[in-house]
Amino acid sequence: MQAVVFDAPGDESVLRVDEVPSPDCGPGEVRIAVAAAGVNRADLLQRRGHYPPPPGASEILGLECAGSVLEVGRDVTGVAAGHRVMALLTGGGYAEQAVAPSGCVIPVPDALSELEAGGLPEVFLTAFLNLFLLGGLEEGATALVHGGSGGVGTAAIQLAKAAGARVVVTAGSDERCRRCLELGAEAAVNHRSQDFVAAARELSDGRGVDVVLDCVGGPYLERHIEALAVGGRLVVIGLQGGGHAELDLARLMRKRLTIVGSTLRARPAAEKAEIIDAFSDRFTEPLAGGRLRPVIDRTFPFEQAATAHRALAGGEVFGKIVLVPGGGAEGQRGQGAEGTRGKGAG
Numbered sequence: 001m002q003a004v005v006f007d008a009p010g011d012e013s014v015l016r017v018d019e020v021p022s023p024d025c026g027p028g029e030v031r032i033a034v035a036a037a038g039v040n041r042a043d044l045l046q047r048r049g050h051y052p053p054p055p056g057a058s059e060i061l062g063l064e065c066a067g068s069v070l071e072v073g074r075d076v077t078g079v080a081a082g083h084r085v086m087a088l089l090t091g092g093g094y095a096e097q098a099v100a101p102s103g104c105v106i107p108v109p110d111a112l113s114e115l116e117a118g119g120l121p122e123v124f125l126t127a128f129l130n131l132f133l134l135g136g137l138e139e140g141a142t143a144l145v146h147g148g149s150g151g152v153g154t155a156a157i158q159l160a161k162a163a164g165a166r167v168v169v170t171a172g173s174d175e176r177c178r179r180c181l182e183l184g185a186e187a188a189v190n191h192r193s194q195d196f197v198a199a200a201r202e203l204s205d206g207r208g209v210d211v212v213l214d215c216v217g218g219p220y221l222e223r224h225i226e227a228l229a230v231g232g233r234l235v236v237i238g239l240q241g242g243g244h245a246e247l248d249l250a251r252l253m254r255k256r257l258t259i260v261g262s263t264l265r266a267r268p269a270a271e272k273a274e275i276i277d278a279f280s281d282r283f284t285e286p287l288a289g290g291r292l293r294p295v296i297d298r299t300f301p302f303e304q305a306a307t308a309h310r311a312l313a314g315g316e317v318f319g320k321i322v323l324v325p326g327g328g329a330e331g332q333r334g335q336g337a338e339g340t341r342g343k344g345a346g
């Protein structure tokens with residue numbers, strides 16, 4: 001099969017398409033003919049040699065995909081050849097075929113194209129895990145989400161809104177803020193020119209927000225302590241600004257705050273399956289109704305994976321990029337995401 005590979009870590013130019021052996025489909029696993037594979041910021045880190053795959057995972061990039069089932073391994077029930085599925089992967093998405101544990105496979109609802117579904121599992125499950133399971137976000141509560149313009153952020157806005165919570169986001173331009181508002185955020189702050197603490201306080205009637213979803217890290221820690229309500233939760237999922245900061249623990253105690261750090265990829269398959277079950281229990285209905293859908297900014301063929309990585313690194317993307325196997329048109333915008341574009345997000 002064809003896959004996007006690289007011989008040694010480096011810049012985008014190391015990526016190339018080559019013939020590689022198809023992955024084995026073992027007991028409890030599902031082999032998928034990949035129609036679309038989401039590109040994530042973590043892929044850029046892995047390509048540069050900073051985020052190696054966990055032991056036993058495919059060396060091929062790609063944390064999510066969608067397509068149709070080719071084969072199921074022994075002991076797999078509820079999934080059969082020909083079913084449209086999307087999958088949360090520990091690696092291997094940038095390939096014509098990918099293998100996932102059956103518990104990490106989700107049916108693609110009719111309301112979604114496979115192109116859209118290819119950009120769903122990693123970002124929606126990350127947003128769900130961290131906002132709801134770890135952050136305890138509830139109906140009527142408030143959240144501050146950084147990077148509302150990104151893959152995880154655009155998912156977080158939609159999930160929070162569907163759950164009846166209120167969200168203030170940050171994004172890197174006024175235009176990107178506007179698009180976050182169209183997607184369902186109640187307030188949006190340009191992180192290059194405005195103060196998100198003031199916006200967080202305003203959204204929560206001066207109380208502070210209940211949850212912060214943090215993909216920036218160190219430089220924001222002090223302001224997060226300020227922005228949180230008493231009893232609030234700070235969930236750290238990314239360190240785009242760096243991992244170090246000083247914290248006055250007295251302030252943490254006075255406000256009775258919780259700080260949680262979390263990753264999704266390294267969790268055992270059984271834990272991921274539990275997260276997926278919880279997500280499905282809660283959000284299958286809006287997903288089936290087309291009210292939750294990844295914001296696909298553009299699609300690229302595998303041959304242009306380097307261009308896709310450059311676009312994501314350059315901050316050009318609102319929402320997600322997906323890669324598609326085979327030739328196909330170059331850099332098409334908003335493919336298969338008509339509903340999303342209608343909301344001004346594609």
Ligand SMILES: NC(=O)c1ccc[n+]([C@@H]2O[C@H](COP(=O)([O-])OP(=O)(O)OC[C@H]3O[C@@H](n4cnc5c(N)ncnc54)[C@H](OP(=O)(O)O)[C@@H]3O)[C@@H](O)[C@H]2O)c1
Binds near residue numbers: 040152191
């Ligand atoms: N721990 C986990 O399990 C997990 C899983 C998935 C992703 N992540 C992390 O979550 C983050 C988002 O992932 P993604 O795939 O959504 O990436 P993405 O699509 O590239 O989005 C990155 C987002 O970060 C925002 N950002 C960058 N610097 C910022 C700053 N100083 N203040 C506020 N926002 C800032 C960007 O906003 P603008 O471009 O508008 O400036 C953009 O929306 C990444 O750090 C990723 O590594 C963690």
